[in-house]
Amino acid sequence: MPEHSGVSRPGGRTARTRDAVHAAVRELLAEPETEITMAAVAERSGVHFTTLYRRWGNIESIVLDLAVERVTEESPVPATGDLRADLTEYVHRLLASLRQAGTGTLLQALLAAAGQATEAEQVTQFVEPRIEQFQSLLDAAEVTRIDGLRLVELILAPAYLWAQFGAPLDPDADTARLVDTVLAVARDPA
Amino acid sequence: MPEHSGVSRPGGRTARTRDAVHAAVRELLAEPETEITMAAVAERSGVHFTTLYRRWGNIESIVLDLAVERVTEESPVPATGDLRADLTEYVHRLLASLRQAGTGTLLQALLAAAGQATEAEQVTQFVEPRIEQFQSLLDAAEVTRIDGLRLVELILAPAYLWAQFGAPLDPDADTARLVDTVLAVARDPA
DNA sequence: CGATTAACGCAAGTGAATTTGCAATAGAAT
DNA sequence: ATTCTATTGCAAATTCACTTGCGTTAATCG
Secondary structure, three states: OOOOOOOOOOOOHHHHHHHHHHHHHHHHHHOOOOOOOHHHHHHHHOOOHHHHHHHHOOHHHHHHHHHHHHHHHHOOOOOOOOHHHHHHHHHHHHHHHOOOOOHHHHHHHHHHHHHOHHHHHHHHHHHHHHHHHHHHHHHHOOOOOOOHHHHHHHHHHHHHHHHHOOOOOOHHHHHHHHHHHHHHHHHOOO | OOOOOOOOOOOOHHHHHHHHHHHHHHHHHOOOOOOOOHHHHHHHHOOOHHHHHHHHOOHHHHHHHHHHHHHHHHOOOOOOOOHHHHHHHHHHHHHHHOOOOOHHHHHHHHHHHHHOHHHHHHHHHHHHHHHHHHHHHHHHOOOOOOOHHHHHHHHHHHHHHHHHOOOOOOHHHHHHHHHHHHHHHHHOOO
16 A cells, blocks of 8 residues: 555656656647547647546636646745835736737636636635635735735726636736725725 | 528528527526436427537537627616716626526636637627626716726626626625725825 | 556547428519 | 518538547666
């Protein structure tokens, strides 16, 4: 028996196939015409489609898996204490990442999964760290009139909405507006 | 030849089957356990599933069709000139409608379709009227520092995001916050 | 090093979703 | 009335997503 509890064989074959699958999905997402199907991912990754079904169950879970990974790695939240500077840097990077090809598909997987109890745990992995990071940002700037959840509403909500509508915001043109909104509310919440 | 251009036979059989299908989908959406499939809609509506495929092509289009209809009828935007009162009334009704059973499915259809060029026209039918109504509301209140698009970001975006995340906002507890946000930004946009 | 077992590859099978050809029906025009 | 044609109903066919059983590979432990 390899292990009684915890993750089994994390650095071996399991990790290799997961990486191969993630890489394949990234490639497919970058090709707007290509549909993301189990068959396509299997072919591109070299991993048998039976394996995909056994480990993930359906294509949405695979995409969600990647979505959580990618969003986390691409959008670190700064917390230097300068509210405007931190927000500006973060929002600018966020909007830029939302303009990459395939972002719509990723967001759809994320939000579709969010609604279903089955995948709720995976989504929590995405939302909670972000709220905490936002809270850290606010704490560093000694802002107490709004909280992390409010930042989600004022920044992530509009950014994601436009991205999903196929009209992602422009990092250079729209960052200031979103940041100014937060500053206005932080100054005058009621 | 019935007609050369324009809508053909709008009040006849075509309209009846569309109504039957819409009614069936409304029923199915109200039953949380039931999956919305072509077969289920066909059985419930009495319309043959072949007809569904021919007219809509897929189940998503059918749900989108209903989503556009329902959102429009359920969320009229008041414009009496009292900004706070108008917003409060509208947001309260919006949040209440987002708590109805099946709303998640409807939103998903709406936002999924939004990303695809094929359905873009149908989605425009939903977004544009809403922006215009918001603009009327602002005009009535003689507010010039923000526009209809901004209201979409500050109200619809957070409301839809939480609804999609399976945690729709509470009409009584959360309306004031969303309204206050708008008022704060209208007062101090930068 | 050898035993153990989780994860994988493979091939066939199952079933639901979707398509297609043809006949029947019902608005609309003449 | 009758004619025409868009729309629907029906049944058969087909495609595709997904599952299952079994043999193989490879990672971990003693």
